[in-house]
Amino acid sequence: MKARVTVMLKDGVLDPQGEAVRHALGALGFGxxxxxxxxxxxxxxxxxxxxxxxxxxxxxxxxxxxxxESYRIEM
Amino acid sequence: MKARVTVMLKDGVLDPQGEAVRHALGALGFGxxxxxxxxxxxxxxxxxxxxxxxxxxxxxxxxxxxxxESYRIEM
Structure with missing residues (x-):
């Protein structure tokens, strides 16, 4: 059987990795x-x-x- | 609007990170x-x-x- 766990930073916790991705997308022209x-x-x-x-x-x-981090489990 | 992208290593590509997690779960007693x-x-x-x-x-x-890597988009 399979389980799928998603782990995300909680709201309010700074996400520098996501911010870097957002910046890079802007630099590539995705407005x-x-x-x-x-x-x-x-x-x-x-x-x-x-x-x-x-x-x-x-x-x-x-x-x-x-x-x-918060997590969600799907089984 | 929100979009959710999941990115996974393709089947057949070694996943050392996943393997480390598997090993650590075993060491914690999750058989x-x-x-x-x-x-x-x-x-x-x-x-x-x-x-x-x-x-x-x-x-x-x-x-x-x-x-x-393969990706899947949900919008």
Whole structure:
């Protein structure tokens, strides 16, 4: 089975990587880009029977820094 | 308007970052993790009227390295 975890910086946390992408897009001539946020997408290939609670534990312990990042799990 | 771009390494391209995550999850006691692939998620805040073709051009020129990465656009 597959699980897909998306990890994004929380609102209000500065995202210098996204800001660099926004600036670079402007420099390439893409005018209409008002903001960019960059996050991580982690695709997990899991043994059958793995629960969402286990995936949540993985996020809390390793995949996300919950002080500054939020995550969403799709299974 | 918002667009969401996911960029993943193509199948067959080694993903050492994902492999490191898989290994670390195993070391933390999460046994059922058979594979991990890590990619990027880019959320774009765009001016109204930006077309999917423009977002595709952003991906081809900057957001993805299309030699080794594939991307998907959701608008």
């Amino acid at each position: 209409g880009v008002e903001g960019v946020r960059q996050g991580k997408l982690i695709e997990l290939d899991l043994a059958e029977g793995t629960t969402e609670d286990e995936v949540r534990a993985m996020c809390d312990q390793l995949l996300a820094n919950t002080v500054i | 059922g993790v058979e594979g991990v692939r890590q990619g990027k998620l880019i959320e774009l805040d765009l001016a109204e009227g930006t077309t999917e073709d423009e977002v595709r051009a952003m991906c081809d020129q900057l957001l993805a390295n299309t030699v080794i």
